[in-house]
Amino acid sequence: MRCAALLLVLLATGANAGPPPRFVLEPAERAYLDAKGPLRLCVDPAWAPLESVDASGRHVGIGADVMSLLSARAGIELRLVPTASWAESMAKAQARECDLLSMVTRTREREGWFDFTDPYIDIPGVIVTRGDVHHVTDLVQVLDEPLGIMRGFSTVKTLREQYPGIRLVEVDSYREGFEKVQAGELFGMLGNMASIGHALQGDGIVDLKIAGWSGDFTRPAIATRNDEPQLGRIFQRLVASLSPDERQPILNRWLAVRFDTGFDSRWFWRTTVPILVGLLALLAWSVSLRRLNAKLQLANAKLAESSRRDPLTGLGNRMHLDEQLPARLHLCARNGLPLVVAMVDIDHFKNVNDRHGHPVGDGALRAMAAELRAAFRREDDLLVRYGGEEFVVLLTGGSIEEALAQLQAFRERIAGAMLDAAGVPLQLTVSIGVQAVRPSAGDTPEKLLQAADAALYVAKAEGRNRLVRAPRG
Numbered sequence: 001m002r003c004a005a006l007l008l009v010l011l012a013t014g015a016n017a018g019p020p021p022r023f024v025l026e027p028a029e030r031a032y033l034d035a036k037g038p039l040r041l042c043v044d045p046a047w048a049p050l051e052s053v054d055a056s057g058r059h060v061g062i063g064a065d066v067m068s069l070l071s072a073r074a075g076i077e078l079r080l081v082p083t084a085s086w087a088e089s090m091a092k093a094q095a096r097e098c099d100l101l102s103m104v105t106r107t108r109e110r111e112g113w114f115d116f117t118d119p120y121i122d123i124p125g126v127i128v129t130r131g132d133v134h135h136v137t138d139l140v141q142v143l144d145e146p147l148g149i150m151r152g153f154s155t156v157k158t159l160r161e162q163y164p165g166i167r168l169v170e171v172d173s174y175r176e177g178f179e180k181v182q183a184g185e186l187f188g189m190l191g192n193m194a195s196i197g198h199a200l201q202g203d204g205i206v207d208l209k210i211a212g213w214s215g216d217f218t219r220p221a222i223a224t225r226n227d228e229p230q231l232g233r234i235f236q237r238l239v240a241s242l243s244p245d246e247r248q249p250i251l252n253r254w255l256a257v258r259f260d261t262g263f264d265s266r267w268f269w270r271t272t273v274p275i276l277v278g279l280l281a282l283l284a285w286s287v288s289l290r291r292l293n294a295k296l297q298l299a300n301a302k303l304a305e306s307s308r309r310d311p312l313t314g315l316g317n318r319m320h321l322d323e324q325l326p327a328r329l330h331l332c333a334r335n336g337l338p339l340v341v342a343m344v345d346i347d348h349f350k351n352v353n354d355r356h357g358h359p360v361g362d363g364a365l366r367a368m369a370a371e372l373r374a375a376f377r378r379e380d381d382l383l384v385r386y387g388g389e390e391f392v393v394l395l396t397g398g399s400i401e402e403a404l405a406q407l408q409a410f411r412e413r414i415a416g417a418m419l420d421a422a423g424v425p426l427q428l429t430v431s432i433g434v435q436a437v438r439p440s441a442g443d444t445p446e447k448l449l450q451a452a453d454a455a456l457y458v459a460k461a462e463g464r465n466r467l468v469r470a471p472r473g
Contacts, residue, residue: 125217363422
């Protein structure tokens with residue numbers, strides 16, 4: 001079983017090559033932390049082995065060890081806030097009764113309350129089924145089947161957005177999910193590899209197996225209250241300072257299975273070996289597939305770079321938009337999903353070129369592209385330089401209200417920022433025209449872009465530095 005854990009560690013930490021940056025608190029950060037005192041920490045009390053609270057009230061698990069390492073590194077005192085459930089921990093954090101959460105998946109909804117560090121572990125998703133089920137390589141194969149998933153997890157919404165029509169059944173525990181699979185009420189139980197493996201062994205399940213899948217199920221990060229952004233910056237630097245050599249012992253401790261010298265060998269062969277075989281097969285397939293995908297993606301990227309990428313900003317160009325918009329429009333119309341098309345124009349950009357010259361103008365365009373990438377970071381967010389000083393932002397999934405709020409926040413951030421344009425500080429504003437719809441049969445890419453462009457014209461006519469949403473025609 002330790003081999004499976006080590007393979008999982010390789011998947012979780014393979015991207016963190018090279019030595020970490022040396023961590024030193026800046027004087028302002030030290031003063032902030034000293035004035036604040038102990039930081040109040042909320043956790044999931046029942047998410048073993050990722051994190052939990054033991055019978056003595058101690059925070060234990062991967063998240064606990066990571067937080068202990070980081071707090072010692074920065075000289076930070078953490079004070080655990082007792083809660084009975086993950087829902088209570090989240091509610092307390094949103095009410096600012098906690099300063100940070102140790103293991104949480106980033107979602108657009110949660111960004112309303114928290115700042116997030118980079119994820120510090122990446123655990124693949126698995127599906128547990130009855131023993132007679134063939135290998136499952138993609139959830140598309142089983143979308144028509146009822147699938148169990150833990151209640152309240154952010155992955156419930158993520159999977160429903162990624163796989164429209166998926167039949168998810170929320171359960172209160174892995175044991176409940178396993179029992180429903182055994183009884184034939186569920187085709188399978190979904191979860192991250194660490195928690196599923198821990199639960200299977202802890203419950204002594206012998207008639208179920210890990211049948212495959214391998215989606216990126218769990219990528220936990222540290223979440224900090226976003227009304228104190230300095231706290232988020234400190235913990236982002238702390239997470240960045242973690243080296244693979246520091247993560248490895250933590251992951252080994254909680255993901256490797258240990259046996260007492262007097263264990264029952266018959267129970268070992270009946271329970272552990274099938275789980276081990278399933279994990280090894282899944283992980284070997286996952287590693288091979290990821291390597292193949294990486295090679296294919298690299299080759300495809302090199303071929304497409306010159307024709308679909310704007311050389312100045314690195315964003316997509318109009319050819320890329322012409323390919324992507326029809327496909328996304330069709331997907332959203334077919335599944336009843338919202339589609340948001342935003343035209344973003346830098347106000348008075350001609351003055352920048354006239355006053356400072358084109359090199360500074362080019363620097364301003366690159367700086368604006370960087371701001372767009374920082375603001376719209378989901379994998380499905382499409383960013384395009386449409387021409388000149390005009391950009392297109394294409395958002396799918398989520399809600400229209402969330403997308404409009406995100407665009408408005410971007411406009412406000414640009415208005416309050418000082419951008420570095422080739423070494424020249426510039427204070428710029430943007431005008432935004434938006435067409436946000438749940439597409440119908442009459443919608444075309446041309447109509448959506450024309451409506452967003454017309455709304456942009458209104459925003460500029462009304463004084464610029466504003467967002468205008470096009471009326472639904």
